[in-house]
Each structure stands twice: as structure tokens, then as C-alpha cells.
Amino acid sequence: MITYVFPGQGSQSKGMGGTLFDEFKELTAEADVILGYSIKELCLEDVDLNLSQTQYTQPALYVVNALSYLKRIEETGIKPDFVAGHSLGEYNALFAAGAFDFATGLKLVQKRGELMSHATGSGMAAVIGLNEEQIADVLKQNNLQSIDIANYNSPTQIVISGLKTDIEHAQPIFEGIKDVKMFVTLKTSGAFHSRYMEGAKREFETFINSFEFFQLAIPVISNVHARPYKQSDIKQNIVEQITHPVKWTESIRYLMGLGEMEFKEIGSGKVLTGLVQRIKREAEPLVIKSAEKQVQNVLPSCLGSSEFKKDYNLTYAYVTGGMYRGVASKEIVVKMGKAGMLGFFGTGGLNLSQIEDAIQYIQKELLAGEAYGMNLLHNPNNPEMEEKTIDLYINYGVKNVEAAAFINVTPSLVKYRVKGLKKNEQGKVITSNKIIAKLSRPEVAQAFLSPAPAQILAKLVSENKITQEEADLSTQIPMADDICVEADSGGHTDGGVAYALTPAVIKLRDDMMEKYQYNKKVRIGAAGGIGTPQAAAAAFILGADFIVTGSINQCTVEAATSDAVKDLLQEMNVQDTEYAPAGDMFELGAKVQVLKKGLFFSARANKLFELYRQYNSLNEIDEKTKKQIQERYFKRSFEEVYNDVKAFYPAQEIEKAERNPKHKMALIFRWYFGYSSRLALSGSTESKVDFQIHCGPALGSFNQWVRGTTLENWQERHVDEIALKLMHETAELLDQRFNTFLSA
Structure with missing residues (x-):
């Protein structure tokens, strides 16, 4: 230390x-x-x-x-x-x-x-050679109680303070004592640290x-x-x-x-x-x-893995996750970095220009080696965008990526991971680019705990995207430095239970470490449902090397969403969420967790998915239902929506839609998900009930925790202050619990 x-x-x-x-x-x-x-x-x-x-x-x-x-x-x-x-x-x-x-x-x-400096007529002197008790005795025996001990600098170097006349009177007394090596009058304007x-x-x-x-x-x-x-x-x-x-x-x-x-x-x-x-x-x-014991033994800076904190240059094993469309804003990332924690910028749904602007801002603000990272949301419908995003990260020297919603390892991730691999003097492989894989399924964890797939490596080498040496070295490391086990949470979720999922992934990690004999341990973090000290303490007790928060951070001053959304989030409780289809994976039936209280989005989104499953084209849907969707959900006709769709999607997608009526229906329905997100982010009054707000129950429990405090109002909530409060009170809680167990 x-x-x-x-x-x-x-x-x-x-x-x-x-x-x-x-x-x-x-x-x-x-x-x-x-x-x-x-x-x-x-x-x-x-x-x-x-x-x-x-x-x-x-x-x-x-x-x-x-x-x-x-x-x-x-x-x-x-x-x-x-x-x-x-x-x-x-x-x-x-x-x-x-x-x-x-x-x-x-x-x-x-x-x-x-x-x-206003003090006059007083001064200080250093006595070298006597300990605290001896000096106290000298002062008492010589009626020098008007002099105070000011500094206990070392066991035998002690500074006294008092009126100048008293200090002058004390000098020959101390100098006359055999063990006193030196009596030095200090050049100070007053008797500091005294009455x-x-x-x-x-x-x-x-x-x-x-x-x-x-x-x-x-x-x-x-x-x-x-x-x-x-x-x-x-x-x-x-x-x-x-x-x-x-x-x-x-x-x-x-x-x-x-x-x-x-x-x-x-x-x-x-x-x-x-x-x-x-x-x-x-x-x-x-x-x-x-x-x-007068102070706690469990300190907030001691929670989690020390190696994790060292690798990312952190004071605390605390991470904020990358919420979609930049809700996890560049301001959040900078605040977290400056507070000794790690924040990921939320890139999902943003274009390359927006992502590049965020990188430039963050790198300009964090000049002292503070940690930061960029999210990479799996984009199965547009792998080209995924690769362009990775190229952007490589070009800007972004060293930390949060890989989210992946169901398998993709070429773009492999390319990022193996770029810059080399051996140190001890022959160990040194990574340049770190990946924290956020996942909720053991089979996905297994993919990230394995080395990069050989077929993907071979293809990247043949395309001159990586070198053969980088490909060879990659066989000695896992795809991810760290795994974040995401239990039931806001946004994309499988509804996993932390108490079952975390131990299972930790055991899998241990087995994979044994199988591949990696030189460095893969750390396991915990996310989902963490909004109070009790939840964070449970995560660390389960064995988490770090914790990741999400929902609680979008109801802060720094979150890049509208005030209208933050007002709604501030009032939610733990039961006020619902599952809805994920717009980016609509046809696959993937789910996101969203705010339900006061909103119609989840009901309407689930209705659209049921219609997609039931019918093969818009024409098969009855006229009453089609009218309801156009007038109440979309606020415009299917034709107007399709014109927007054609302007947004690449030509091959539109060609496919023209050939396949069911795919065309899917693209039109998916428009609603982008529309509802834009409404929420802008705080539009056009149709507040259609706001799509990704959120988990953690924010409900957080709201209850801070009720009656200054943090009850979101306008007083700052992401770094919340993180510090959470870590400090988690440490205090664990300290209390451990001492209770020891006493028992």
C-alpha cells in the first residue's frame, strides 16, 4: 500500500x-x-x-x-x-x-x-530528545502549564507552543536536562495548534x-x-x-x-x-x-479485486455501464474517471460522428491517465457498423471496451482484442486492448473465456486486418479480461437471478482457467439490481471483483436524457417496470426492461410483437387494429413510416422488404422503437405515454434509499457522488455485518 x-x-x-x-x-x-x-x-x-x-x-x-x-x-x-x-x-x-x-x-x-497570522506575542519551539511523557512532566514540575504541546512529530521530536515570554523562560530549563539534544525556537508568527x-x-x-x-x-x-x-x-x-x-x-x-x-x-x-x-x-x-476499534476495517477502496483496480488505474472497483443512445453520457464518463472509477460511454443507436465527438471530448478532459471506456452494443443487423466502430476505437487508442448484448464472438471484437499483442521479457502475452464482456448466459461467458476462434483469426489474417504473430499470441489469452455477470436489469435482459448466475459463471471461469492455463485471472463483476448498499454488499459477498451500475445513473444531472424522463424516474418504485421487445433485435424476440408507470410503451410494443408473430404481412391484420396502430401508436400512416424507413436502412434491407412482406412489417414496427426512444430523449410532449425508458428495479430501490435526503431530487444527484456514497455505505454495512458475526 x-x-x-x-x-x-x-x-x-x-x-x-x-x-x-x-x-x-x-x-x-x-x-x-x-x-x-x-x-x-x-x-x-x-x-x-x-x-x-x-x-x-x-x-x-x-x-x-x-x-x-x-x-x-x-x-x-x-x-x-x-x-x-x-x-x-x-x-x-x-x-x-x-x-x-x-x-x-x-x-x-x-x-x-x-x-x-493575526496572533502576536506567542511562538513555538522544538524539543529534541525527550518523549511526550517527559515533556509533560517538565512543564508540570516547572509550572509551565501555560505552554501546550503542538506537534508530536516523532517519539523524540516534539513541538511546544505558548507565549514568547514563556517559551524563552522554558528554553534554559529544557537545555539543562541531560537527554535534551536540542531546543530550537521556530520562526513562526504565533503559537499554532494551541489554546x-x-x-x-x-x-x-x-x-x-x-x-x-x-x-x-x-x-x-x-x-x-x-x-x-x-x-x-x-x-x-x-x-x-x-x-x-x-x-x-x-x-x-x-x-x-x-x-x-x-x-x-x-x-x-x-x-x-x-x-x-x-x-x-x-x-x-x-x-x-x-x-x-475506532474506525472501520472494511474500507470502500478495499472492496473488489485489487488487480482489477490496478489494471484500470482505479481507486474503487466501481463501473458505470454504457446506456444506449448516449444516455451514459460523456459527462458521466469524465466524472467517473476523475473520481477514480470507470465509466463507459453508451454508443448504442449513435452514428460514428457522434461516437467520435464523445471520444474527443473524453480524451481532452481526462489528461492525467484517468480510466474511461466505450460501449460496443452487438449489432447483428449491421456488422459493418460494428467493425467501423471498432476501427474508430483502434484509431483513437481507446483501450477499454464494454461488449454488451453479444451472443457470440464476432470478427470485429476479435480484431480489437488481438491488435497490438506482444510478449514481455518474461515471455508472457501483453494485451493492449481490454474487453469487459457484459453477459447473462453461461454459454456466452464460455465464448469470452475462450481464446479467439481459429476460423475468425484465419480470416482476419487473410484480409491483412491482423498479423500472423498477433493471431498466434491470441491463443494464449481469453477473449475478455473481465466478465460482467448481468442479472435482471434495465435495457437488454434475460431476467437472470444474481444469486444463481454469479456463482455459476465464477465456477465456469475457474474451470476455463484450469483448462487453458492462462497467466492472468479473468475477473468476474456483477451488474443488475444494484441501487443500494445492501445490493452492492450482496454482490461483493457473492464474489464479485467489481460492480457495475446502470439504471441509477440515468436519473442524474449528467445523464443525457430529458428532464421529463428524469422526473418520471425519480417517482418510480421497484414494481414499476415491465419487459418489452428490443427494437434492435425485434425479430429475435429479445427483451428489454423499461419503465411502466404512467406509460403505454411496453403494452404497445408487446402488441406489435404479437402481431408480427401472428401475421405474415400488414395486409393480414384487421382494419380496426391497423387504424389503432397508425392513429394512436405511430401518429402517422404506415406509408409515412415506410418512407422514413427507406431513408434510414441500407438499400439491401429495403430490397429484402419489397420481396418479403413480413420483413417489411418488421421494419415498420421497428420504427416505433426508434420513435419512442427519440420522444423520451427529447422530452417531447408529442406523446409522453409512448416514452421508451430502459430501466430496472434498482432505481426504485435507490429512490427509497435516498428518500428524505438531498438526493431525493434528481437535480441534486451527481453520478460520482452517488457512486462514492454507495461504496462508502457498502463498506460500512459490511463492516457492521462482519463485526456482528464476530461478536456472535
């Missing part, structure tokens, strides 16, 4: 930040506007010698630490497991964890530095009341408690920190007690690196016994 630590006041130096200000010009400009002066000039030149003054020091360190963190993420793509900061540095830890954005953190730090900061604390508490904080994406170790922050205590902790001692030694010991831990100092100087090394030499790891 890795912990990033951020230094505080005292680590500043002229020249800090270097080229970072030019590398992050937009943030540097934003800082200049907030502060009212050039942060670059202050840090690099310090002409007016302001860098040592608290009101300037704290914002300068915050900016340099923050830019250093962003640079580290950009270079390595690795997010830490934990973060901690010493005093001022704790704001950088909170920034790294996502509690607030860069600008908000800077405003907080600017105010903090300003208030703390003498009470005025600053009160003003700061008033100041931060107007601020709201986001869900923490990474555990932050508190200076006040030397334990991970609780979400509800962010404001209280940063207020209390002003007058409370910095428990740095205990914080590092706590992190050491969690297991093998590597510490990386981010920002200006190497002060904390030295302190961590000293603590490791002088103190034992702090292992919290369950009887004394």
Missing part, C-alpha cells in the same frame, strides 16, 4: 514549485485571481520576502503541494491508498481525496493563514459554514485523531485542527499498523520523509485491536 504525505508550514523555500506553474497554467491563473497576487513570483522570486509570513506561506505551500500531486498522478497514473498531511498539508490530503476542488481548498487555506489560536478557530468556523464537502475518494488520516476522517466530521476536524496538537507520530504508526506501507512525500522539501524514517526507527506499528 502507498500513502502520500503532504508537508506543512516550515517546509517552504524560495524556488519551490519550479516549472509546475508553467505546466499547470490554468490553475496558476486561478490561484492568482483568488489570492490577488502572482503565486509564481512569490514562490520563485520572493522579492518582498513574504514567503516566510504565515498569510503567504500557507497558500504558497498549498498550491505547490497540489500541483505536485497532480503532476505525480499525471506521470504515474497511480493514486495512493491513503493520504495524510502535516498541519497545513492536511488540506492537500483532503484535496487529493476529493473533499473539495483546487479553488475551494485555496480559499480555505488563504483564510486560515490570514487568521493564524492561543482559539480566536482564529472561532472565526474560521464561521467562515467555513457556507462550504460543502464532497465524498472522500481516498481515506484521509486526521491530525486531530490520527485515524481516518469520517465524512460527517470534515468541517469539525479542520476547525479543531487549528487549536489541537498534530498527532503525526500516531498517524504514521496507525498507517504502519495497517500492513506493508510505503510513504511518498509530495510537495516542497523532505521534512516529512525524515520524520517518517525516524518514527519507523523509534516506534512500533500501531495495531488496533477489535475491542478498541
Whole structure:
């Protein structure tokens, strides 16, 4: 595990930040506007010698630490497991964890530095050589109770705070003690982290009341408690920190007690690196016994497969699925990537230009190696479109694809999978393109757990679409890196039961791993019905390496559907869905799950399918039924619909329809599915009852879970905040359950 630590006041130096200000010009400009002066000039030149003054020091360190963190993420793509900061540095830890954005953190730090700089007549000193108990005894025996311990930097390096006269009086006393190696008066403007900061604390508490904080994406170790922050205590902790001692030694010991831990100092100087090394030499790891347990053992970042998170550069084993027609929008994908999770853009029903625009937007927004992916919905009626989409992904370097609704492996998928295959120095096959196959049938899982079919490989080689070397190497890897087991869900669904399906696919995975002796384990994820912590916890207990949500994400601000649809979804409950034919697989009888409450779409779509099964042409249908369909369902004649169909489908489809009346009827009926989707996406009032809204019961349970909270209104729902809340409360729930079992 890795912990990033951020230094505080005292680590500043002229020249800090270097080229970072030019590398992050937009943030540097934003800082200049907030502060009212050039942060670059202050840090690099310090002409007016302001860098040592608290009101300037704290914002300068915050900016340099923050830019250093962003640079580290950009270079390595690795997010830490934990973060901690010493005093001022704790704001950088909170920034790294996502509690607030860069600008908000800077405003907080600017105010903090300003208030703390007002303190006069007080100071600080470092005592080196004595431990905590010895210093407390010296203060008590010499009637120096007006002095507080401010920083527990290491077991034998402790900082005291008090009035300057008292600090001066204490110096000869401490220097006269045999074990004291050094007494150093610090160059600070006040007695930080002591009772003498009470005025600053009160003003700061008033100041931060107007601020709201986001869900923490990474555990932050508190200076006040030397334990991970609780979400509800962010404001209280940063207020209390002003007058409370910095428990740095205990914080590092706590992190050491969690297991093998590597510490990386981010920002200006190497002060904390030295302190961590000293603590490791002088103190034992702090292992919290369950009887004394103050924080949860199950952390949200620990749920799921660590290898899955590492492969995709994620903080959480959480994925948002690609909902059709871009409902899973580019904004959702970017939000998820920036929050340390993986989002897939929903490409089903979109043209190549729309897909390309989304790729360009996502790649422009995610420049620091954050994860993202593109959905590929199986298109049996138009394999050419499927291949063109794959070519687009390859050309743009899209590395993660969610393969959905496939019933077998297709040439386009094989082409994507094997492109760029090579061996590393150990002789293992390295993949360039990852596939997460979303499926609900064991026989489909078996196809994706097998190597690419030999006949497809041979054809692709003969067409010069892949090399022979790539084809040969592909025999050593499965078609998918990961399998997402999709139980009953919104959109395309087989109505599978998670409790039966997931264990069956896990067993199949294990058997296929044994059969083919793959070097890398195929991970199994879970989707369908996940809208509450209880459902997510059940998925992880079943053995899911990651979870995928869908329905709950389309009732968020970022989802690319209409406000009218979101208003309907916000009011649904678990029983308010129905199955209807899938428009893209109408003739096959495939099903989608849709919203039923207040809508006629599912009844009308099922009626059309029954007519298709019963009759061989439109002419065989009775006149009353034909009139009902044209006037109530379509709002136009069959002839008008067929004109639209001819403009949409390729010539060979229309030729087939002219020869085959049943196929013509199918194309006309399929028009209704596209029409109903467009109505919903636009929020058209033309015929609200015909809205086609793909949705599963998970959203109904989610609505019940958040009822009475700020998330009850969809306008307050943001996809990343929902994901973080779900993962955090899932971890808390599992922690409670495990402790209940242990107690019993």
C-alpha cells in the first residue's frame, strides 16, 4: 500500500514549485485571481520576502503541494491508498481525496493563514530528545502549564507552543536536562495548534459554514485523531485542527499498523520523509485491536479485486455501464474517471460522428491517465457498423471496451482484442486492448473465456486486418479480461437471478482457467439490481471483483436524457417496470426492461410483437387494429413510416422488404422503437405515454434509499457522488455485518 504525505508550514523555500506553474497554467491563473497576487513570483522570486509570513506561506505551500500531486498522478497514473498531511498539508490530503476542488481548498487555506497570522506575542519551539511523557512532566514540575504541546512529530521530536515570554523562560530549563539534544525556537508568527489560536478557530468556523464537502475518494488520516476522517466530521476536524496538537507520530504508526506501507512525500522539501524514517526507527506499528476499534476495517477502496483496480488505474472497483443512445453520457464518463472509477460511454443507436465527438471530448478532459471506456452494443443487423466502430476505437487508442448484448464472438471484437499483442521479457502475452464482456448466459461467458476462434483469426489474417504473430499470441489469452455477470436489469435482459448466475459463471471461469492455463485471472463483476448498499454488499459477498451500475445513473444531472424522463424516474418504485421487445433485435424476440408507470410503451410494443408473430404481412391484420396502430401508436400512416424507413436502412434491407412482406412489417414496427426512444430523449410532449425508458428495479430501490435526503431530487444527484456514497455505505454495512458475526 502507498500513502502520500503532504508537508506543512516550515517546509517552504524560495524556488519551490519550479516549472509546475508553467505546466499547470490554468490553475496558476486561478490561484492568482483568488489570492490577488502572482503565486509564481512569490514562490520563485520572493522579492518582498513574504514567503516566510504565515498569510503567504500557507497558500504558497498549498498550491505547490497540489500541483505536485497532480503532476505525480499525471506521470504515474497511480493514486495512493491513503493520504495524510502535516498541519497545513492536511488540506492537500483532503484535496487529493476529493473533499473539495483546487479553488475551494485555496480559499480555505488563504483564510486560515490570514487568521493564524493575526496572533502576536506567542511562538513555538522544538524539543529534541525527550518523549511526550517527559515533556509533560517538565512543564508540570516547572509550572509551565501555560505552554501546550503542538506537534508530536516523532517519539523524540516534539513541538511546544505558548507565549514568547514563556517559551524563552522554558528554553534554559529544557537545555539543562541531560537527554535534551536540542531546543530550537521556530520562526513562526504565533503559537499554532494551541489554546492561543482559539480566536482564529472561532472565526474560521464561521467562515467555513457556507462550504460543502464532497465524498472522500481516498481515506484521509486526521491530525486531530490520527485515524481516518469520517465524512460527517470534515468541517469539525479542520476547525479543531487549528487549536489541537498534530498527532503525526500516531498517524504514521496507525498507517504502519495497517500492513506493508510505503510513504511518498509530495510537495516542497523532505521534512516529512525524515520524520517518517525516524518514527519507523523509534516506534512500533500501531495495531488496533477489535475491542478498541475506532474506525472501520472494511474500507470502500478495499472492496473488489485489487488487480482489477490496478489494471484500470482505479481507486474503487466501481463501473458505470454504457446506456444506449448516449444516455451514459460523456459527462458521466469524465466524472467517473476523475473520481477514480470507470465509466463507459453508451454508443448504442449513435452514428460514428457522434461516437467520435464523445471520444474527443473524453480524451481532452481526462489528461492525467484517468480510466474511461466505450460501449460496443452487438449489432447483428449491421456488422459493418460494428467493425467501423471498432476501427474508430483502434484509431483513437481507446483501450477499454464494454461488449454488451453479444451472443457470440464476432470478427470485429476479435480484431480489437488481438491488435497490438506482444510478449514481455518474461515471455508472457501483453494485451493492449481490454474487453469487459457484459453477459447473462453461461454459454456466452464460455465464448469470452475462450481464446479467439481459429476460423475468425484465419480470416482476419487473410484480409491483412491482423498479423500472423498477433493471431498466434491470441491463443494464449481469453477473449475478455473481465466478465460482467448481468442479472435482471434495465435495457437488454434475460431476467437472470444474481444469486444463481454469479456463482455459476465464477465456477465456469475457474474451470476455463484450469483448462487453458492462462497467466492472468479473468475477473468476474456483477451488474443488475444494484441501487443500494445492501445490493452492492450482496454482490461483493457473492464474489464479485467489481460492480457495475446502470439504471441509477440515468436519473442524474449528467445523464443525457430529458428532464421529463428524469422526473418520471425519480417517482418510480421497484414494481414499476415491465419487459418489452428490443427494437434492435425485434425479430429475435429479445427483451428489454423499461419503465411502466404512467406509460403505454411496453403494452404497445408487446402488441406489435404479437402481431408480427401472428401475421405474415400488414395486409393480414384487421382494419380496426391497423387504424389503432397508425392513429394512436405511430401518429402517422404506415406509408409515412415506410418512407422514413427507406431513408434510414441500407438499400439491401429495403430490397429484402419489397420481396418479403413480413420483413417489411418488421421494419415498420421497428420504427416505433426508434420513435419512442427519440420522444423520451427529447422530452417531447408529442406523446409522453409512448416514452421508451430502459430501466430496472434498482432505481426504485435507490429512490427509497435516498428518500428524505438531498438526493431525493434528481437535480441534486451527481453520478460520482452517488457512486462514492454507495461504496462508502457498502463498506460500512459490511463492516457492521462482519463485526456482528464476530461478536456472535
